[in-house]
Amino acid sequence: MSTATKLDPAAAQRAANRKSAKAGRTVIFRVKRCEGPGKPSRWEEFKVPVPPGANVISCLQHIAANPVTTQGARTTPVVWDSGCLEEVCGACTMVINGRVRQSCSALIDDYAPQEGDVMVLEPMSKFPVVRDLWVDRSRLFHNLQRVKAWVPIDGTYDLGSGPIESPASQGTRYKLSECMSCGCCLEACPQFNLEEDKAAWDTSFIGAHAISQARLFNEHATGAILKDERLDALMGQGGINDCGNAQNCVKVCPKHIPLTESIAAMGRAVTIHGIKKFFRGE
Amino acid sequence: MSQHRVIVVGGGLAGLSASVRIAEAGLPVDLFSLVPVKRSHSVCAQGGINACNDVARQQGYSEYEHFDETVYGGDFLADQHPVLEMAMWAPKIIDLLDRMGVPFNRTAEGRRDLRLFGGSLFKRTHFAGATTGQQLLYALDEQTRRFESEGKVTKYEFWEFLGPIVEDGRCVGIVAQDMRTMQIRSFRADAVVMATGGNGLVFGKSTNSVICTGAALARCFRAGAWYGNPEMIQVHPTAIPGADKLRLMSESARGEGGRVWVPRKKGDTRDPKSIPEAERYYFLEERYPKYGNIVPRDIATREIFDICVNEGMGVDGKNQVYLDLTHKDPDYLTRKLEGILDIYEKFVGDDPRFTPMRIFPAVHYSMGGLWTQFVKGSYNPAEPRKKHASGTPAPIDWKVGQGMLHGAPTNMMTNIEGLYAFGEVNFAYHGANRLGANALLSCLFDGLFCGLSVANYVRDGKPGKTPASGMAAQAFDAAAAKEADRMNRLLGTVGKGGDASVNPYAIGKELGDEMTAACTVVRSGPRLAQCLSKVTELRDRYSRAVLSDDASWTNQSFSYSRAVGDMLIAAEAMVKAADLRKESRGAHYRTDFPTRDDSQFMKSTVAKHDPATGAVSVELQEIDHALILPEARTYGKKS
Known part of the structure; x- marks a missing residue:
């Protein structure tokens, strides 16, 4: 990550902000709120004192304990999804100052270094809002079922170890396996759109994360037993052909997973799979 | 189709491995979790998972030494037979994870690499980068998804467990609440497995995820389940x-x-x-x-x-x-x-x-948890052995079934029949201190080894003759109604004014600050007494708590506020047990009693809650120490 940080101008800006951050300042949080599905959304602003090391989560915790707007009106605590707070569970993903990311690793010093600076928080737009900043990402997990993202083991019996694997192959799979199903790649994808009708999930675009997971399991010696079924799923409607090659996914992935490499690799595999099927007359 | 069902509460490593094992045994599983299971707290475990392997064995290590290290590491407080069984099974569990596709780090030859970890002189820790818990959780999440796609596991994600339903001393279901619609309802089950992890939030800030309030444990405790070694908190x-x-x-x-x-x-x-x-x-x-x-x-x-x-x-x-x-x-x-x-x-x-x-x-971790039982295995020496000398041949061979009887229905069952506790939420294995990279192991071991116990209990125990599905609705309806009352009482406080002293967030924060100051690294009788009176004060203030949101949809702040009440009760058990244990052992260090006192305190503390009065009492209970003789735990410290 360090190298990536050094090459990324936005990361350089954040580092500069962090250095110039003013101690004891107050930051304005503009939060897009919505009481539930079908309800209109509205904006509310909160003034939050920022101690050193504060992140979006600690500020939301402050608001939860003191739900009073900048105008002095009492309101309800803001609702948001969170879990580990160390960027491994993926829960606290939201749109912060226009870019999708995890709120736990969004440090206020990086984004709002001066007195009165504004942080804008919005829910992800590609998933239905449950309330405020909390969205329902069940479609994302459903799509993992579509590509059978698992190794088909013969149960939990004692059957000895798994296949021998080279360190290089392990390195490739480990990187892919760090995907925490946060949905950043889907939020940034022009081809992946809000779909509230569950019946349409199986035929709408599956998304970069699921394509990459299909690759992860096709790369495993036992996982590859289901290779053809995964490729069939990616060949169908809403599969890999729906990818418009915008390459936004890889730019927003917090774990730097090589999603476009995965898409390219699976694209080739799907093409070959299609040709084979053609010659087999399937 | 079986008329039986099993409920698993919690979707971390213990809950998922239990779900997979129980579903594999042919019983449908209803899996409840506060979060999508892939986001459970197991994801935070980093370093690895311990098990003897062939390389370690040929260097002089053994499953027996792993057992010995764990008992010594836990300062001779853990029941010893279950620890032995866990160590014996550990290599099989690694093999299974390997077959599931966990990307364990590899040696040049392509075998699983090992690293050094606390409390051992041998490399015996398997790892996947420094996100081992995440990688293990994902493997189990994938297998669970496979069972889900086959209709054998039904997930209830974003559902909060509110309490077990106990009828004639037997657990026959749970009450739970959908955190989106706020619907409260009862669910029937022939056995319930609690796999709800730790309670770091009782201490305010910790290494735990925001969901680790310990409220689920406290709700079982309130319903009559015993709480073992509550004072044993790992920092x-x-x-x-x-x-x-x-x-x-x-x-x-x-x-x-x-x-x-x-x-x-x-x-x-x-x-x-x-x-x-x-x-x-x-x-x-x-x-x-x-x-x-x-x-x-x-x-x-x-x-x-x-x-x-x-x-x-x-x-x-x-x-x-x-x-x-x-x-x-x-x-x-x-x-x-x-x-x-x-x-x-x-x-x-x-x-x-x-x-x-x-x-x-x-x-970081709670060694204490719901008190659980076990049935001893076949290894029962006439006299306990002296502590194992590191690197010497093991006195017994690697064979399973020596520590615990596989499939015995009461393995890791609480004192309430049909209510089990797996993983961090039970008090087994780790005694007064857990060794690094043994937590992932104990979670998986419970799910995979004791999952069979659950299946056997359901088929051969009382549910075999009287399944929960055939019982009268009254008990289930009453349990749900009681929880609805609790909710309405709390929501009814919204808008009733009140200052910071009755703000549940302020109460939670004060609890965390006080528990961290009085009940972590260094403890003493007078400071614990002060802490207990603070907890009592907070309980009193909580009884007058005023909430800030009465929404009937996705009311997160209500959920937290309700949990604070449960955390206060768990805290009381911790402080009382810490006060009762007038010695120093493992993580529990008393300045007024700085040495270990085996004659009086090589015993579990067991906390009990009286539902009639709300009183929490703590007593001492004998432990199983038939295998290794205790000795001073110095790790070779130079004076």
């Missing part, structure tokens, strides 16, 4: 202080060569890299020449605490010490530890490959 030596939580810096940083030090001169403000070797105090290495930086967690924590708080030698005069990896090859570090080094850099801004990290201890 991890190395965490990154933060505004919202204390982020874990894995023990693997030390296992891979990380050194803990402070400047020898108090108030030395030089850049750490410019301080020469001779002017650095590597206090763990000097005080524990044999184990050095990989002494067990309770010991490392106390030494760091001693250096900072008693000696005033913390870096920059603050409560922090250096954890230094900068002498290691940066590429090696990236390969072995990338995940945790990235986290440090993200949150602190320094790259630990080139700058020593600044760390301090943080509440």
